[in-house]
Amino acid sequence: MNKAAPNGRPRARSSVTIQHIAARAGVSTATVSRTLANPDVVTAKTRERVLRAVAETGYTPNVAARNLRARRSMMILVVLPNVANPFFAQVLRGVDDELVTAGYDMIIGNLDNLVAREARYVRLAQAGQVDGVLLMTGRIPKGDTRNMDDLGLPMAAVCAAVPGLAAPQIVADDRGASIAVAKHFIGLGHQRFGYVSGLQGNVNDVQRYAGFLEGLDAAGVPREAVTYWPGDFNLRAGVEAARAFLTLAERPTAVYAACDEIAIAFIKTVSDAGLEVPKDVSIIGFDGIEFAEFISPTLTTMRQPRYELGRASARALLEEIQDGGTGERLIELPAPMVVGDSTAPPRPGR
Amino acid sequence: MNKAAPNGRPRARSSVTIQHIAARAGVSTATVSRTLANPDVVTAKTRERVLRAVAETGYTPNVAARNLRARRSMMILVVLPNVANPFFAQVLRGVDDELVTAGYDMIIGNLDNLVAREARYVRLAQAGQVDGVLLMTGRIPKGDTRNMDDLGLPMAAVCAAVPGLAAPQIVADDRGASIAVAKHFIGLGHQRFGYVSGLQGNVNDVQRYAGFLEGLDAAGVPREAVTYWPGDFNLRAGVEAARAFLTLAERPTAVYAACDEIAIAFIKTVSDAGLEVPKDVSIIGFDGIEFAEFISPTLTTMRQPRYELGRASARALLEEIQDGGTGERLIELPAPMVVGDSTAPPRPGR
DNA sequence: ATACACAATGTAAACGATTACATTATGGTC
DNA sequence: GACCATAATGTAATCGTTTACATTGTGTAT
The missing domain is CATH 3.40.50.2300 (Response regulator)
Incomplete structure (x- = not known):
């Protein structure tokens, strides 16, 4: 039975599962899953029935279940020293733009300039909560516990090189x-x-x-x-x-x-x-x-090139995730001079 | 068998599960789970054995599995118009500080000033990926699809009031x-x-x-x-x-x-x-x-008071999540004048 | 010693998807 | 029309936890 919310609309918080869709469309859960993941593999008629059921119920696949089974989360952990710093904000935009087009979302790991906060995000990454880690900090101290570097997760560093990190590093020159x-x-x-x-x-x-x-x-x-x-x-x-x-x-x-x-x-x-x-x-x-x-x-x-640094690093990270990664390499983007009025020859006679 | 990484350290990406811990400590998985969630409910001896096994293997509970079963994610979705805007960055810091102490992490929903991007995050919230939503935008248009407001998720609005939203709203006066x-x-x-x-x-x-x-x-x-x-x-x-x-x-x-x-x-x-x-x-x-x-x-x-706006809104959201929420209310924080040198009486005779 | 309350642990059923493998349907060829 | 390759679908195991319920253990009052 498909329980409807009081207002007659489909119930929120996705209480409708793939079973409901399967029943409603008169197919198996496998077919529903396939229809959603790979539409061309099913008959046009089936596809239509399934999609209609999805639309009518407002079904959205439960992410936790999907993550558990598929062993990926479509989430990237972005570790940065301080969210309040406008410099990183602009880089973040580049990262986000690139990630979004690839279907990833980002979790912000804000260190607030405190090294101790890092442990939290190491744990988060360890827990399989994310598919990759983007380091926006040059300071990853080797702590007493295992650190990011040992996670075995796809990684990339941006803005500041992390010495000794076997991953792509994208920095300004x-x-x-x-x-x-x-x-x-x-x-x-x-x-x-x-x-x-x-x-x-x-x-x-x-x-x-x-x-x-x-x-x-x-x-x-x-x-x-x-x-x-x-x-x-x-x-x-x-x-x-x-x-x-x-x-x-x-x-x-x-x-x-x-x-x-x-x-x-x-x-x-x-x-x-x-x-x-x-x-x-x-x-x-x-x-x-x-x-x-x-x-x-x-x-x-x-x-x-803050936006570009963000984009390039996200792109490199995605490559690491997909292709298994080309790994360690340094990408340096030029930082051209913008000449303003704060520079001039010294006052003569000085 | 507990597979060790080449370097002899515990394997990364948490291939060690609760079953391994249970076996190693000679208890059931239920006991392991309880020890971790609620240490006082088990015997001191048991606790010690379990914790040792955890420490030796570097076990971290798989978050997807936990989320699936426990029906919560310890994640908050923060929707904002533009990550690149330094104003929000400072608010974010307040939000993060409050969330972290409560054990939550945040997913950034960057709209990049595009209303269309909102759909993505509505879907994400629908999928049970987050336990609450913090809206940092005053513009939640009623789209053709269901919007945030109908999600039935705990919510709060900050910085800009969302007219008609039945949730706490934290704004400057x-x-x-x-x-x-x-x-x-x-x-x-x-x-x-x-x-x-x-x-x-x-x-x-x-x-x-x-x-x-x-x-x-x-x-x-x-x-x-x-x-x-x-x-x-x-x-x-x-x-x-x-x-x-x-x-x-x-x-x-x-x-x-x-x-x-x-x-x-x-x-x-x-x-x-x-x-x-x-x-x-x-x-x-x-x-x-x-x-x-x-x-x-x-x-x-x-x-x-940007930082305080962030903190207060996060606190209100956490209350919504925990206490079921006191719901709709407006909290206005004062915005005091900081007098600088850009104001003076008008030039006489003008 | 017995019974009883309650604490500590164990067993096994969820949670909701994906996917290997098995099965059935379809269409083309002779 | 029979046969076969292949496409489409179904069945059921699986991912790794949490937790309701069942069971066992411990101490106290009688």
Whole structure:
């Protein structure tokens, strides 16, 4: 008997099962299943009867049952350091776009910058809840328990390379872009430089600083001409670095910030202190967030192809799942410079 | 037989089942299940044996099987218009924090601003894949197919009220805040006003405009003194509104923007055109995004308690799931004004 | 010692799909 | 019309838990 809801419509929460459809259409459950999974394998007449029954009852296959039997979940776990970070939000959109077209959905594993939270998602993945894992974090510490790497699940890393991970890694060319930053500053005639770090030890930050130094080295800039400020990937870090900058007797005239938030806060802070950007100090950021062109002066920045990073990584992960995976490889997308008004030659005579 | 991985560690992808644990611990599967679900119901000795077996094998219960039998998934579907929008990202963090402590995880239903995408998530919810739905969108159109509202699933709405939805709705006090905006402008002595709309017909936008007008009405401002620009909740809309503003012979001296992005782009555009903010025009935004205090001039804005909106809505949803729900009710959180440098009295003699 | 309440465990039936294998229907060829 | 290949469908096992119900064990009151 097909129980109807009070309003006469089919009952919600899918109390209607494949048995009901089979009975209603006068076929076996196997035929119903086949009709839905592979319509061409059944007779047109059968197909029509089954589909009508489905439509009339509003039947939707129970996912748990399907997952259990078929041993897949059509779910991808996306692990990221912090959902609140707009940078990842844009990457997520790329991931989602790609996953959706392949019929997958995503579970968000938000670490909230706490390494301890990772265990939860390792467990979730272990439980067969997901068909693959996308790591949006460069920091997968080898804990006391088994970690993601050992799960034997298809994986991919995006945004930040995970050293030693045997999986596709999709990242922006941090090093190359940072060399370009150095070259740009040099080309403008700068001689004293500063670097505001993102998170200490973060793989992106390391690459950016290394690339920056490499570019400066190539131009013969002595290491003493480069000031380094530790920081974090947020606005506050920009304020603090700017304060440190302001106390210097001989200030750098060109500052490279590990991300746009830092750069924007840096500009705001030094401007409030009476300096002019770019006349007194030139600044280049990283990421190419939208706000970069809506501040004054507009920010020169290295644009990460965030959406594309998301798409490419999801695509790579899907390949891992389907083809068994081509496995370990590094895909570097270029991060081109977007020239704004925050860079100029240094004030003459300085 | 317990198959070990090549490295001698327990095999990944949880090929070890509850049967293995039962055998290893010399108990029945029922006892294993009980030990894990409700440890105090078994003998200390039994508990110890079971837990040891679990630890030695690295057993994790298969979630699909559990979901199937227990008829719950410990998953919440979060439907939002656009993952790439930083505003929602912060709300998501609040949601996640609350859900995690209750043992739930979240599936992201990203509509990408396309109404058509909703069907996918209705289906997902129908399939018993989630225990509840959190709607972060004010636009749930009654489609030709059954929509979320009819699912019979625990639900809650956040950020934007869904008219007619019989569920808890957690929103900021758009109207009250907008009245405060009007009062603030009036208090400064302004007489000509502008409003830059968010998405046309969006429930938040409607409330904000209504509240703004209400506040102006209360001060006896004639309707002709208010210019309305249609827009969208993004930077581009601010640019366009500003361009329209600039063409006016008699410009408003006080502009209220439906969100901070609009306000920021508006400021940038009129500044580039040679006007001074706030001397020539005062601007107030909405949301209180972080960047608001890092532009020049810093933005006066109505701060939405985004994290708290997320938390409160998740809490309400969990109550719906657990207690059967107290159901329909409106929770309005205040959106206090954060006064920046973008507001001042109008230039004298204007 | 016996009976009895109650705690601890075991047995086996769900949960709702997919799918290997068995069976029946269909159509083409001689 | 008989035969056979092949297409279409049916039967029933299976995925790995949870849990209702049955059974056994333990301690206490009589």
